Amino acid sequence: MRIILLSQDIANKIAAGEVVERPASVLKELAENSIDAGAASIQIDVLGGGLEQISVTDDGCGMSPEDAQRAFERHATSKISAAEDLFSIGTLGFRGEALPSIASVARVVLITREQEAAEGTMVTAEGGLVGKPSPVGAPRGTTVTVRDLFFNTPARLKYLRSIASETRRVIDVAGRLALAHPEASVSLSVGGKTVFTTPRGGSLREAIVSVLGIDLAKAMAPIDRSQQGISVRGFIGPAKFAKSARDVQQIFVNGRPVSSKTAWAAIDRAYDRTVPPGKHAPVVLSIEVDPSMVDVNVHPAKSEVRFAADSQVYSAVYNAVSAALRGGAGAAEIQPEALAEAPAAVIADDRFGWAREPWGYPGTANPVRYAGGRDLASAAFDGASQRDSSAPEPAVEAAVGAAVVPVRIIGQLSDTYILAESTNGLVIVDQHVAHERILVDQFRQEYAMGTPSSQLLLAPAVVELSAADAQLIADNLATLSKMGFDVDVFGVNSIVVRGVPTHSEDVAPEDALAAAVEGIVAAPPGSDPVSMADHIAISLACKAAVKAGGRLRPEEMESLLERLFRTSDPYRCPHGRPIVVVIQGDDLARSFGRK
Ligand code: ADP
Ligand code: MG
Numbered sequence: 001m002r003i004i005l006l007s008q009d010i011a012n013k014i015a016a017g018e019v020v021e022r023p024a025s026v027l028k029e030l031a032e033n034s035i036d037a038g039a040a041s042i043q044i045d046v047l048g049g050g051l052e053q054i055s056v057t058d059d060g061c062g063m064s065p066e067d068a069q070r071a072f073e074r075h076a077t078s079k080i081s082a083a084e085d086l087f088s089i090g091t092l093g094f095r096g097e098a099l100p101s102i103a104s105v106a107r108v109v110l111i112t113r114e115q116e117a118a119e120g121t122m123v124t125a126e127g128g129l130v131g132k133p134s135p136v137g138a139p140r141g142t143t144v145t146v147r148d149l150f151f152n153t154p155a156r157l158k159y160l161r162s163i164a165s166e167t168r169r170v171i172d173v174a175g176r177l178a179l180a181h182p183e184a185s186v187s188l189s190v191g192g193k194t195v196f197t198t199p200r201g202g203s204l205r206e207a208i209v210s211v212l213g214i215d216l217a218k219a220m221a222p223i224d225r226s227q228q229g230i231s232v233r234g235f236i237g238p239a240k241f242a243k244s245a246r247d248v249q250q251i252f253v254n255g256r257p258v259s260s261k262t263a264w265a266a267i268d269r270a271y272d273r274t275v276p277p278g279k280h281a282p283v284v285l286s287i288e289v290d291p292s293m294v295d296v297n298v299h300p301a302k303s304e305v306r307f308a309a310d311s312q313v314y315s316a317v318y319n320a321v322s323a324a325l326r327g328g329a330g331a332a333e334i335q336p337e338a339l340a341e342a343p344a345a346v347i348a349d350d351r352f353g354w355a356r357e358p359w360g361y362p363g364t365a366n367p368v369r370y371a372g373g374r375d376l377a378s379a380a381f382d383g384a385s386q387r388d389s390s391a392p393e394p395a396v397e398a399a400v401g402a403a404v405v406p407v408r409i410i411g412q413l414s415d416t417y418i419l420a421e422s423t424n425g426l427v428i429v430d431q432h433v434a435h436e437r438i439l440v441d442q443f444r445q446e447y448a449m450g451t452p453s454s455q456l457l458l459a460p461a462v463v464e465l466s467a468a469d470a471q472l473i474a475d476n477l478a479t480l481s482k483m484g485f486d487v488d489v490f491g492v493n494s495i496v497v498r499g500v501p502t503h504s505e506d507v508a509p510e511d512a513l514a515a516a517v518e519g520i521v522a523a524p525p526g527s528d529p530v531s532m533a534d535h536i537a538i539s540l541a542c543k544a545a546v547k548a549g550g551r552l553r554p555e556e557m558e559s560l561l562e563r564l565f566r567t568s569d570p571y572r573c574p575h576g577r578p579i580v581v582v583i584q585g586d587d588l589a590r591s592f593g594r595k
Contacts, residue, residue, distance in 0.1 A: 008074065008128075020101050022160055023050025023149055024169035028303075029098035030144050031177045031186075034058035035255070036091045037142065040200055041185040044174050047192075049166035051149050051157075059141040062114040065121040065133040071110070072123065072130040074100045099144075104128040105156065106149045112142040127152045161525040164475045171195055171468045172247060175211040176257035179250055179284050182207035188467070194492060195467045208235060208284060213464035213493045215510065216241055216282060223285075225320035228312050230289050232320035237282035239274045243514070245521055248282040253294055255286075258305045263287065266317035270325060283321070287313065406565075409557050416548040418557045425585040431552060433573040434564045435545035439503055440574050441567045443483060443537035446501065447530075452484030454499040461497045461509035462490065469517045470495060476520055479529045483536060485516065504544040515540040538574045 020026055027050060034042045037060025047053040063071060067078070077096030102108060103125035113120030120138025124131045150156040160166060167190055178186035178198045185200035186207075196210045209217040220235035241248070251263045263285065271281050295306040307313045406420030406427045413419055418429040446452040465473065473480070474489045481487075484501030497509040504512055519536030527535070546552070552560070564570045564579070571580050589595040 020098075020105060020149075022169065023054060023166050024173045026050065026054050026102055026106075026146055026149060027056070027170055028173050028177075029102065030054065030056040030146070031174070033098065033144075034060055034142070035177070035181055035184065037061045039141065039184060042177075042187070044186070044188045045192075046167070046170050046188070046190045049160075049163035050170045051160070051163070051166065053145065053147050054149075054170075055143060055145040057141065057143040059139075062117070062140060062142055063112045063121070064114055064117070065135075068110055068112050068121045068123045069130065069133050071099050072103050072108075072125050100128075102146055103130065105153050106151065107147045109145045109147075110142065111136060111138050113138040113140050115140055164472075165525055167475075168468055168471060171471055173257075175467060176250055176252075178211050179204070179207050180252040180255050180257050180286070190471070195471065196492060204234065204284065204286075210467075212282070212284075212466040213470075215464040216466070220282070220284070221324055223320050223324040225316070225323060227316045227319060228309075230287065230313055230316040232285060232287055232316050234283065234285040236285075236321055236324055239271065239281050242271075242275045242279040242281045243518060244279055245518075246280055249280055250284045252286045253296075253305050254288060254291060256296065256305070258296075258303060260287075260305055260307075260313075262307060262310050262314050263317050266314045267321055270318050270321035274325070285317065285321075287317065289313065406561050409554060409561070412552055412557065414549075415551050418552070418561065420561065422582070424582075425588065426583040428581045428583070429561065429564065430548070430577075430579055430581075431550070431557075431560065432545050432548050433577055433579045434560055434570075436541045437567050437570065437573050437579055438560070438563045439541035439544050440537050442503060443501055443540060444534060447483050447533045447537070450482065452482060453502040454484040454486055455502045455505040456486070456499040457497060457505075457509060463495050463497055463510045463513050464493050465495060465513065465517070467493055469513075472517055472520050473513065476516075476532060479532050479536070480516060482529075483533055485512075487513070501540065504540055507540070507543045511543050512540060515543045541574070 020029075023046070027044065027046070031042060031044065034056055037058060039058035039060035041059050043057045045053070045055045045057075073096075075096040099108075099110075104127065107127070108125045110123045110125075111120055119135050121133045122136040122138075123133045150160075171188065171190065174186065174188040175196070178184075178188075178196065182198065182202050182204045183200075185198055185202070187197040188195045198207045198210045205217060205222075208220065216237060217235075219241060220237045222233075222235055224231075224233045226232070237248075246259075246264065249264065249267060251258055251260050253260065264280075267283055267285070268275075268280070275281050289307070293308045295308070406422050406429075408421045410419040410421060410426075412431075413428070416431060418431055418434070420427045420429065470489065470493045473487065473495055477487070477489070484499065486497070486499030488496045488498075490496045495513060497513060500507065500509065500512045504515075507515070516536050516539070519539040520532060522539065523532045523535040546560075571578065573579050586595065
C-alpha cells in the first residue's frame with residue numbers, strides 16, 4: 001500500500017460533499033458571504049430548484065482582482081488568520097471552503113468590484129478549473145452565479161429530491177437569512193417570480209411579515225431578556241399556530257441560523273402543556289452570546305452549534321420564553337389562556353350528518369357486514385371464545401382485530417368517550433379518533449372517485465401564509481382541487497380559499513390550509529399525488545373531527561358509531577392509535593369475583 005496526497009481537485013470534491021449537500025447549501029454559503037461582506041441588500045434568484053441556477057448579488061465590499069481569484073483556493077479566507085481566531089468567530093464564514101467546494105461541482109461565474117476600483121473583475125470556474133480574472137464593467141459589490149450544480153457528480157444528483165422540494169429548502173434558507181439579518185434587505189425570486197422582499201434597515205417584525213406572513217406576524221409577541229450575559233430576543237407565536245415540523249422554530253446564534261437542541265428543549269419546556277406533544281409553536285429567537293462561548297465549528301455547514309455553558313443558555317431561553325407566556329414583559333398580546341387550545345365549542349347540529357343518515361346502528365335490525373361479509377356479532381363472539389381463559393389477561397384491551405358490535409349506547413364519559421354495551425362487554429370509543437377515521441375515509445374516497453364534494457364558503461377568505469408554505473400550496477393545487485379544495489394563489493404569500501372539502505367547513509379556512517400544508521410536508525419526498533392526498537386527508541380529518549371535551553347528544557353518538565363501523569378500519573385511527581377499547585364481560589365478572 002502506498003499513501004498518496006490527494007489532488008486539489010479530489011480534495012475539493014470531498015469537501016464539497018460535506019459543505020454542498022444540495023442547492024440550499026450553496027445558497028446558504030453564498031448569502032453568508034454577502035452578509036460577511038457587509039451587504040445592505042442581497043438579491044437571490046433561483047431557477048429549477050437551484051440545480052439549474054442560483055445567483056446571489058450583493059452591494060457589499062467586493063474583492064480585488066487578486067482576491068477574486070484567490071477566493072477559489074482551498075482554505076483561502078479573509079476572515080481568520082490565526083488559530084486563536086477560531087475560538088471567537090464574529091463572521092458567518094471562516095473555513096475558506098465554500099467557493100472552491102461549489103466550484104468543483106458546478107459552473108461558477110463571479111463578478112465583483114471594490115468600492116474604489118474603477119472597474120470590476122470576472123472569474124469563471126468550472127468543475128474545479130479556475131480561470132484567470134478579467135476586467136469587466138460592474139456595479140459595486142459581488143454577484144456569484146452557480147449553474148448546473150452537480151453536473152460532474154451524477155451520484156450526488158440521485159440524493160436530491162424533487163425540484164419542488166429543493167425549491168422549498170431554498171426558500172427556507174433564504175427566509176432564515178432574512179430573519180437573521182432584518183437590517184439587510186433580502187429579496188428572493190424563484191423562477192422569475194418574487195417570493196419575498198424584506199425592507200432595507202427593517203425591523204425583525206417587518207422581516208417576519210415578509211417571510212412568515214402577516215397573520216402569524218400579528219399574532220406573535222416580542223420577547224427580550226438577558227441573563228448571565230446571554231441575550232434572548234425575538235418573537236414567539238401562540239400555540240394555535242403550532243405545527244409538527246420543527247422548522248417553524250427559527251433560532252439564530254450571533255446572527256447565524258442554526259439548529260440547537262438546547263434551545264429547542266428550552267422552548268418546548270416553556271410551552272409545556274399549552275402545545276400538544278410533538279407540536280412546536282412558531283418562534284423567531286435570536287440568541288447573542290460571547291463568541292468565545294460557542295463552538296460553531298462542529299458541523300461542516302456550520303448549521304449546528306455547541307455552547308460552552310449549555311445549561312446557562314437553556315435557562316436563559318426558558319426564562320425569556322416562559323416569562324412572555326406568563327404575561328411578563330412584552331407579552332401584552334399573548335395571555336396564557338390564549339395560548340391554550342380553545343375549548344371545543346358545543347357541537348353544531350348535524351355535525352355528523354346525522355339527519356342525512358337513517359336511524360339505527362349495527363347489531364340491531366340489520367347487522368352490518370364486516371371482514372369479508374361475516375356478521376360482526378358472530379365475529380366478536382368467535383374472538384371471545386378463542387381466548388385462553390386460564391392465561392392472565394388484561395382487563396382492558398384495545399379492540400384491534402376483535403370485532404365489536406355496540407348494541408346500546410350508555411352515554412358519554414368526560415365529554416370525550418362514548419360508552420356502549422356490546423354483546424360481550426363494555427365498549428369505549430374515543431370520539432375524536434372515531435370521527436377522524438370517518439372523515440379520513442370520506443376524504444380518501446372522494447379523491448379516489450374524482451368527484452369531490454366541496455363546501456363553498458359564504459365569503460372567500462384570503463389567508464396569508466409564509467412564503468414557503470404558499471409555494472407548497474401552489475405546487476399542489478391540482479391535488480387539493482381533486483380533494484374538494486377551491487383555492488388559488490393570489491399575490492406573493494396570499495391564498496384565496498373559496499371552498500373546502502365537505503365536512504371540513506367548520507374548520508377555519510386558515511386551519512384547513514394549515515392542515516393541507518402539514519399533510520404535504522408529512523408525505524414522504526417524491527410522493528405521488530395519491531399518497532399526497534392521503535396525508536392531506538389525515539391532517540385535515542384531525543382538524544375537522546370533533547374534539548375531546550365536546551358534549552354529544554345521544555343521536556350524535558348513535559350516528560357516529562353507526563358510521564364508524566362502516567369505515568375501512570373502525571379500530572385503528574390513521575396514526576395507529578386505537579379507536580375502540582373493550583372491557584370484556586368475562587373480565588368484569590372476574591374482577592367482581594363472579595368467575
Ligand atoms: P469563507 O467565507 O469561509 O472565508 P469562502 O470560500 O466562502 O470562505 O469565501 C472565500 C473568501 O472570498 C472570503 O473569505 C471573502 O474574502 C471572499 N468572498 C466570498 N464571497 C464574497 C462576497 N460576496 N463579497 C466579498 N468577498 C467575498
Ligand atoms: Mg463563506
